[in-house]
Amino acid sequence: MTVRAVTPRIVEPPARGKGVSVYPSATAMVWPGAGHRHEAVAVPGVRLSPGDALVEIELATICGSDLHTVAGDREAPAPLVLGHEQVGRVVALGRGGATSTDGHRISLGERIVWSVAVPCGRCTRCRRGLPQKCANLQKYGHERMRRGWELSGGFATHAHILAGTPMVPAPDDLAAAVLAPASCATATVAAALEAASAITPLDGAVVLIAGAGMLGLTAVAMATDSGARVVVSDPDPARRDAALTFGAAAVSDPRVALDSALGLAAAIVRAGGRGAVPTVALELSGTASARSTLLSAIDVGGVLVLVGSVSPGPELLVDPDQLVRRLLTVRGVHNYAPRHLEQAVRFLAQSGTRYPFAEQVGQTFPLSEVDAALAAASTGASPRVALRPR
Known part of the structure; x- marks a missing residue:
């Protein structure tokens, strides 16, 4: 199956055992490590496991932790795709589809935000009600790039959302600059x-x-x-x-x-x-x-x-x-539980336009200029700087 990634499109789920081809190829901006500029890596196909989703990213914002990583102030398993604050639309689903945190079946073309973390749901901490500190936790924008999960961060045209990731539908009429920070800040x-x-x-x-x-x-x-x-x-x-x-x-x-x-x-x-x-x-x-x-x-x-x-x-x-x-x-408080992402989106839906959230996102850069965007964000001139993939 091929997804044309010019604008979000409603597509059929991939056939069993088949991958999703993305045309033009998805692009991930990969950080090789401290002192190096990002490199663009083409990802022409994604194999979605049951419960996975492929999301075309509308806008990503740069968090302070991204800056700390690039500056070498925190350990990071490079090479990796940074970014964990973003909003996008679902363009493909794995077998069986995917569900949101409230049990709603995610639809193709639906606008969503997703958690920074993927809990396993099985370990002792998850069973204790602490999925945000799961013993097997994986985090978007924090994991070493690996085969099969190349689109693992927000600084990309698409994100490969793993099964078990808390996802929350996002209002269509709310600015992307307001919604993108929901999954972290x-x-x-x-x-x-x-x-x-x-x-x-x-x-x-x-x-x-x-x-x-x-x-x-x-x-x-x-x-x-x-x-x-x-x-x-x-x-x-x-x-x-x-x-x-x-x-x-x-x-x-x-x-x-x-x-x-x-x-x-x-x-x-x-x-x-x-x-x-x-x-x-x-x-x-x-x-x-x-x-x-x-x-x-x-x-x-x-x-x-x-x-x-x-x-x-x-x-x-x-x-x-x-x-x-x-x-x-x-x-x-470190990370958060799925209910907190629900609360975040609900708050922004109700109050996001009553406060000047959109104005807190300063410059918006093309994805290819991620290094310039990080430099701008490091000045602290605005709380957030954004990347627009397309």
């Missing part, structure tokens, strides 16, 4: 807020957020929609201004004294009035100083959720006496 924030709200309610709470990048801005909007009064801390004035457009009640500069005009203490008063006390804090910046500041700032019974600390760094020094006497909870 938005779903991760949904997981972080769920982790916090399991300890203390968000409605009416004063919530502290460190970092106003893509995750931070998303967290502001989602927490605000949940009834929280949000205080954002970020050293960048432009990012602080962006946080206000996403609903932050107040912003602060972590470089200044706590009790100064732009300090955290003053921002908490502006957000909640005198006597206001934060009960929830999200650390999304990855900085050691933010972790300590947030832990000191939350009230008795409060919760600190760590999300940004995804590489080795300075230890978080905690006096056990403070945890005990203040009844504090510290939680970590």
Whole structure:
């Protein structure tokens, strides 16, 4: 069977045992390793196993972890196809078809987003309800390119979606720039807020957020929609201004004294009035100083959720006496469960146009210019930079 990959087309599933030919050939931008430019690799055919899907990518966005990998700041099994934030349409299905997270049968031509991770569903962690930390986890944009799974990341014209991957239908009328980050930034924030709200309610709470990048801005909007009064801390004035457009009640500069005009203490008063006390804090910046500041700032019974600390760094020094006497909870969030991707898409469908999400995606580059796109993303001029395959 041949799929003409000029625009998404509805096609018949491949016959049993047969592969899918893509014309013109699918292209994957392969990263050979630190210090090397990406190379275009043609993938003229894909063999779909039962439950697999082939998706033509509409738009991909560059996540901070992609930048860390290319910079050599994190280990990666090169060669690989980077990218794990994207949206696209299904152009072929393996035998038996595929289903979304809610049991909906995926249709040819359907617009979807998919999880960054593929859990096995069988290991002890999956059975414990932790599929995001599956013992046999595979992650899009993180695995070494291999025969049979060449289209394994978002920096390509197509993605080969493996059976068992959580997939969620995406609204046709929502901009691709809004939807693409759902499979990382938005779903991760949904997981972080769920982790916090399991300890203390968000409605009416004063919530502290460190970092106003893509995750931070998303967290502001989602927490605000949940009834929280949000205080954002970020050293960048432009990012602080962006946080206000996403609903932050107040912003602060972590470089200044706590009790100064732009300090955290003053921002908490502006957000909640005198006597206001934060009960929830999200650390999304990855900085050691933010972790300590947030832990000191939350009230008795409060919760600190760590999300940004995804590489080795300075230890978080905690006096056990403070945890005990203040009844504090510290939680970590890494990856997310399928329900969080559902929550992410539902939130964007309902609120994606009420907040300036589309404007957070700055320049859009052709897929062939992925190295230029990564260079632009590394400047931090905008929370996201995009790649458009065709």
